[in-house]
Amino acid sequence: MKENISPVLETGKALPKVKSKVIRNVAWVDRLAPYLFISPFILFFLALFIGPSIYSLVLSFFRYKGYGDATFVGIANYVSILQYHVFWTELVNTIFYWLVHVIPLMVGAFLLAVLVRSKFIKGQRFFKPVLFVPNIVATVAAALVFQSLFGTQYGVINKLLGTQIDWLHDPTITKFVVVLLLIWKGLGWWFIIFLVGLTSINPELEEAATVDGASVRQRLVYIVIPLMRNIFLFAFVIDAINSLRMFTEPNVLVGRSGQLADPEVAPLLNLLISNLRGASFGQASAVGWILFVLTLGITLIQFRILRSSDEER
Amino acid sequence: MASNATFVSKSGEGQARFSSKRLKKFFGYLVLWILSFLSLYPLAVMVLNSFKTDTEINGNPSGIPENFTLENYTQIFAVQGGLIGNFMNGIIIALITTVVSVFLAAMAAFAFSKYSFKGRNIIFAFLLSTMMVPHEITIPPLFLIFSKLGWVNTFQGMIVPGLVSVFGLFMLRQYMLGVPNEIFEAARIDGAGHWRLFWSIMVPIANPAIASLSILQFLGTWNSYLWPIIIAPDPSIQPIMAVLPTIRDQQGYAPLWATIMTGCVLATLPVILVFVIFQDKFISGVTVGAVK
Numbered sequence: 001m002k003e004n005i006s007p008v009l010e011t012g013k014a015l016p017k018v019k020s021k022v023i024r025n026v027a028w029v030d031r032l033a034p035y036l037f038i039s040p041f042i043l044f045f046l047a048l049f050i051g052p053s054i055y056s057l058v059l060s061f062f063r064y065k066g067y068g069d070a071t072f073v074g075i076a077n078y079v080s081i082l083q084y085h086v087f088w089t090e091l092v093n094t095i096f097y098w099l100v101h102v103i104p105l106m107v108g109a110f111l112l113a114v115l116v117r118s119k120f121i122k123g124q125r126f127f128k129p130v131l132f133v134p135n136i137v138a139t140v141a142a143a144l145v146f147q148s149l150f151g152t153q154y155g156v157i158n159k160l161l162g163t164q165i166d167w168l169h170d171p172t173i174t175k176f177v178v179v180l181l182l183i184w185k186g187l188g189w190w191f192i193i194f195l196v197g198l199t200s201i202n203p204e205l206e207e208a209a210t211v212d213g214a215s216v217r218q219r220l221v222y223i224v225i226p227l228m229r230n231i232f233l234f235a236f237v238i239d240a241i242n243s244l245r246m247f248t249e250p251n252v253l254v255g256r257s258g259q260l261a262d263p264e265v266a267p268l269l270n271l272l273i274s275n276l277r278g279a280s281f282g283q284a285s286a287v288g289w290i291l292f293v294l295t296l297g298i299t300l301i302q303f304r305i306l307r308s309s310d311e312e313r
Numbered sequence: 314m315a316s317n318a319t320f321v322s323k324s325g326e327g328q329a330r331f332s333s334k335r336l337k338k339f340f341g342y343l344v345l346w347i348l349s350f351l352s353l354y355p356l357a358v359m360v361l362n363s364f365k366t367d368t369e370i371n372g373n374p375s376g377i378p379e380n381f382t383l384e385n386y387t388q389i390f391a392v393q394g395g396l397i398g399n400f401m402n403g404i405i406i407a408l409i410t411t412v413v414s415v416f417l418a419a420m421a422a423f424a425f426s427k428y429s430f431k432g433r434n435i436i437f438a439f440l441l442s443t444m445m446v447p448h449e450i451t452i453p454p455l456f457l458i459f460s461k462l463g464w465v466n467t468f469q470g471m472i473v474p475g476l477v478s479v480f481g482l483f484m485l486r487q488y489m490l491g492v493p494n495e496i497f498e499a500a501r502i503d504g505a506g507h508w509r510l511f512w513s514i515m516v517p518i519a520n521p522a523i524a525s526l527s528i529l530q531f532l533g534t535w536n537s538y539l540w541p542i543i544i545a546p547d548p549s550i551q552p553i554m555a556v557l558p559t560i561r562d563q564q565g566y567a568p569l570w571a572t573i574m575t576g577c578v579l580a581t582l583p584v585i586l587v588f589v590i591f592q593d594k595f596i597s598g599v600t601v602g603a604v605k
Binding site for chain 1: 334337338341342344345348349351352353355356358359362370371372374375417418420421423424425428430433436440443445446447448449450451452453454455456457458460473474476477479482507511532535536538539542543554555557558559561565568570573574577580581584585588592595596
């Protein structure tokens with residue numbers, strides 16, 4: 001062991017020993033310093049997240065109107081939510097929005113990234129920002145523009161098609177408009193992420209495969225996609241979490257004058273907000289925790305699927 | 314298709330390879346131009362319609378304005394119902410949230426990346442795991458607590474919940490881990506205190522990551538909609554995002570599209586500005602955490 005210690009390090013360690021009194025003070029400060037650095041963050045985190053989370057979990061077992069006494073009701077809040085048909089409608093809507101937008105979004109963004117990176121396309125500096133721009137436009141602004149584009153009487157889309165389709169009044173059609181908005185807004189984000197992912201792949205791997213006669217599709221399927229598996233996992237998990245918490249897109253697109261959207265097209269989070277506005281704090285909290293369980297479940301399933309496909313390979 | 318082309322070219326028929334390459338190039342550009350058009354078209358409609366009157370928008374919802382007007386823009390500054398106040402509310406909320414949250418995250422990230430202390434890994438792992446929890450579960454309790462504190466319809470009510478960013482902590486720590494330890498050891502031997510290590514050494518070095526996080530944090534707060542409409546129902550204190558969907562005519566029924574589109578331009582302007590100025594930082598910020 002002793003031989004391993006370099007002379008430089010030894011002198012370095014010996015140096016402070018000269019002033020032993022200063023050292024003791026410094027050591028005390030040294031031990032405290034990292035805790036002082038993290039404590040503001042941790043305090044805010046406890047006050048704004050952990051505390052409220054525990055409070056919310058407790059509330060979900062009580063009936064509480066915001067004043068007076070809270071009554072313990074056990075799991076009654078959860079039971080009544082699960083028996084409420086609006087919960088199921090909004091849950092199905094949320095899952096619809098997620099599943100219908102995620103596949104075209106991810107496949108589209110990935111192929112787009114492959115296309116922009118391929119050797120025969122010039123102008124990355126133009127296409128990258130242009131394709132990314134919809135992502136940074138505020139969801140509220142984007143949803144309002146879509147609302148005007150898809151207006152029944154004066155909307156651009158109906159004018160172009162020469163039709164009178166009730167885009168935003170027929171729930172079945174409206175849901176697809178919401179999906180269009182999600183894809184329009186999300187494509188640029190995942191395009192950039194996948195582009196960076198593609199760039200991080202060692203080009204020698206692809207070159208070697210090309211020399212060995214692998215086609216573009218073979219290179220994608222056998223080299224690029226397996227190497228990017230972690231990025232795909234990240235993408236699917238983040239997108240699922242964000243989809244479950246979706247609120248602004250459907251509500252601003254369909255809601256009249258800042259009101260919540262009708263339950264036929266509303267996402268699950270609307271149930272939390274409407275309970276909150278009805279001063280049913282226990283029920284609102286219970287919806288939040290159901291949302292949490294769903295998020296956790298979907299994330300675990302995705303990890304399972306993507307991990308196991310890895311093992312098969 | 315593609316494999317055939319390569320095969321043919323290998324057997325020496327350069328002509329076939331050339332034309333298939335041209336075809337690929339043509340379709341590649343076609344797809345990119347169509348998607349670029351679709352990306353920009355809604356934004357173009359937004360800008361064009363902000364220069365029209367409401368009556369013109371109904372007849373001409375997407376074309377060039379025939380009676381070009383700046384009235385919508387002067388209307389922003391109107392004393393009654395002007396959007397400039399809401400715009401400023403949004404700026405104030407986003408600026409304060411950004412400065413405080415990035416500062417808190419940077420201090421914590423410095424400790425988590427450059428000090429070893431008891432409980433470091435456990436605390437950090439715990440913080441990371443909470444990123445899985447949808448923050449919406451805190452809405453009912455925060456609403457209750459803030460109501461009791463009298464924070465409904467106040468700036469602090471809208472600002473305070475955004476001050477903690479676990480994502481920001483994670484992002485800055487990732488960057489700071491890459492900063493060599495020797496710099497700090499040398500500074501320690503030269504007698505620099507802990508605060509100087511952070512403020513005069515780490516912050517300048519980690520500046521690119523701090524800038525990226527600030528941009529993301531500013532835009533995230535600027536674009537937020539749900540929490541402001543819950544905690545601040547009074548339109549006079551709301552940020553512009555919360556007000557835009559509620560703009561209606563006197564009867565409170567028909568949306569005033571000219572005003573709404575102008576408001577959307579106003580709401581998008583700071584975002585586009587930030588994007589154009591800081592494009593590289595922006596995109597590097599987006600990809601932190603995804604690609605590692």
